[in-house]
Every structure is written in structure tokens, then in C-alpha cells.
Amino acid sequence: MAQRTPLMAGNWKMNLDHHQATHTLQKLAWTLKDAKHDYAAVEVAVIPPFTDLRSVQTLVDADKLEIVYGAQDLSAHESGAYTGEISPLFLAKLGVTYALVGHSERREYHAESDELINAKVHSAFKAGLVPILCIGELLETRKAGEHVAHTLAQLDAALQGLTAEQVRTLVVAYEPVWAIGTGETATPEDAQEMSAAIRGRLAELYDAETADAVRVLYGGSVKSSNVASIMAKPDVDGALVGGASLDPEEFAKIARFQAHEVGL
Numbered sequence: 001m002a003q004r005t006p007l008m009a010g011n012w013k014m015n016l017d018h019h020q021a022t023h024t025l026q027k028l029a030w031t032l033k034d035a036k037h038d039y040a041a042v043e044v045a046v047i048p049p050f051t052d053l054r055s056v057q058t059l060v061d062a063d064k065l066e067i068v069y070g071a072q073d074l075s076a077h078e079s080g081a082y083t084g085e086i087s088p089l090f091l092a093k094l095g096v097t098y099a100l101v102g103h104s105e106r107r108e109y110h111a112e113s114d115e116l117i118n119a120k121v122h123s124a125f126k127a128g129l130v131p132i133l134c135i136g137e138l139l140e141t142r143k144a145g146e147h148v149a150h151t152l153a154q155l156d157a158a159l160q161g162l163t164a165e166q167v168r169t170l171v172v173a174y175e176p177v178w179a180i181g182t183g184e185t186a187t188p189e190d191a192q193e194m195s196a197a198i199r200g201r202l203a204e205l206y207d208a209e210t211a212d213a214v215r216v217l218y219g220g221s222v223k224s225s226n227v228a229s230i231m232a233k234p235d236v237d238g239a240l241v242g243g244a245s246l247d248p249e250e251f252a253k254i255a256r257f258q259a260h261e262v263g264l
């Protein structure tokens with residue numbers, strides 16, 4: 001049984017410029033330090049806009065913060081005539097650990113295909129970044145009872161050509177689209193159902209060890225008031241948090257969900 005370290009990742013989306021990013025990250029770090037947060041027990045990541053990454057790197061390095069950080073997207077290419085795209089190699093030079101791939105807002109607003117998402121997963125691994133692969137159904141798919149099939153089809157497509165060794169380091173974020181930004185959170189049972197289905201598919205595609213190693217996050221209106229019930233589920237290993245991560249004190253409470261369980 002793999003010991004999967006919980007991961008709380010805050011996806012800031014298109015919010016907080018590089019000045020605001022510095023203030024927010026500083027406040028988050030201070031809040032977690034005051035609470036004596038154990039980063040070995042719960043990993044904490046922020047995923048800011050690209051324009052903030054150098055400032056985040058500077059603060060993390062200067063203050064030797066244990067908070068890690070990621071990018072919200074990346075190019076499938078390393079360099080060249082790809083106006084507006086961001087090279088995974090440049091992200092690696094900025095000390096980025098994680099890279100979101102296939103977030104529903106990229107799939108919706110930028111028509112990202114399964115093929116492009118698969119190419120980006122490979123691109124992340126090649127540059128030494130850890131992909132956080134975002135998958136999840138639409139409301140109409142859930143209403144049709146096809147949410148598991150839809151989400152697993154996204155998983156299958158994104159994993160094409162990956163080795164078991166690569167997949168074991170992958171993070172998967174199950175984000176039902178109907179729960180993103182709506183305040184309507186999936187139930188802990190919904191999150192467990194899909195996390196277990198994802199793990200089951202990984203066992204089919206690869207092997208039990210790989211399925212056991214992969215961390216599966218839940219995302220979609222996570223708050224400090226609901227995170228503990230979601231994290232109590234055996235196949236859920238963390239959260240990908242949007243709006244609530246913009247408030248450092250609220251995000252710190254989410255990261256410290258275990259403490260809140262026991263009322264510390």
C-alpha cells in the first residue's frame with residue numbers, strides 16, 4: 001500500500017499580479033509557519049499566472065519556503081515559432097514543480113483536444129515537471145449517468161504512450177465541470193466514486209502498484225468547511241482549489257484539514 005502524501009494545490013487562475021502574488025504567498029507561508037504546518041504530512045502548492053512565477057521563485061528561494069509551485073498550462077513544444085506559448089523548459093528553469101494539463105477552462109475556452117493534452121503531458125515529463133492532469137464530466141454527462149465513462153475516456157486519452165514509471169509520479173485532478181466556480185461541491189461520495197474508478201482504470205491499464213501510487217485530487221468549490229469530509233475518503237489524496245486559494249488564511253485552513261478535523 002503506497003503512502004500517498006496529500007497535496008493541496010491552489011489554482012489562482014487569472015488572478016493576482018506579481019506584486020499581489022508575493023503578498024499572498026508571504027501571508028500563506030506565515031500562516032502555515034505559525035500553525036507549525038508539517039509539509040511532509042500535507043504538501044502545499046500554489047499555481048499562479050505565468051507572469052508571477054519569477055516573483056514566486058524569488059520569494060520561495062529567498063525565504064527557503066517549503067511551499068512548491070506550478071504552472072497553469074505549458075506548450076507541447078520546447079521552443080520555436082509558437083507565439084504566446086510557454087516552454088516547459090523555461091518553466092523548469094523557474095523552479096516549477098507541477099504543470100496543470102487539460103484544465104476544463106483550457107478545454108472549453110481554447111478547444112484543447114485529447115491529443116494536444118496527451119502531447120502536453122509528455123512535454124511536462126520530458127522537462128522534468130509533474131503533470132496535474134485535469135479530467136471531469138459536464139453536468140449533462142452526469143445527468144445521463146455517463147460521468148464515469150466520460151471521465152475515464154479523458155484519462156485513457158491523456159495517458160497514451162506513457163510508461164508505468166511515468167504514471168506513478170503523475171497527479172490526477174478530478175474536477176466535475178459543474179462544480180467548478182459554482183459553489184456546488186460534489187459530495188464526498190461522488191469524489192470517492194470517481195477517484196476509485198480512476199484508480200481501477202490505472203490498475204487495468206498498468207498494474208496495481210501504479211494505481212496505488214498515483215495521487216488523485218478532487219477539485220470543484222472546495223472550502224475549509226467541506227475539505228475534511230472529502231479527504232476522509234480513501235481514494236482522495238488532496239484538492240485542486242480555485243477561488244478559496246486566493247485567500248491565504250482560507251487556503252491554509254484547507255491545507256490543515258487534519259488539524260481542523262481534531263479541532264486544533
Ligand SMILES: O=C(CO)COP(=O)(O)O
Pocket residue numbers: 011103175179180181182183219220221222240241242243244
Ligand atoms: O477549477 C478549479 C481548480 O482548478 C476549482 O475552482 P473552484 O475551487 O473555484 O471551484
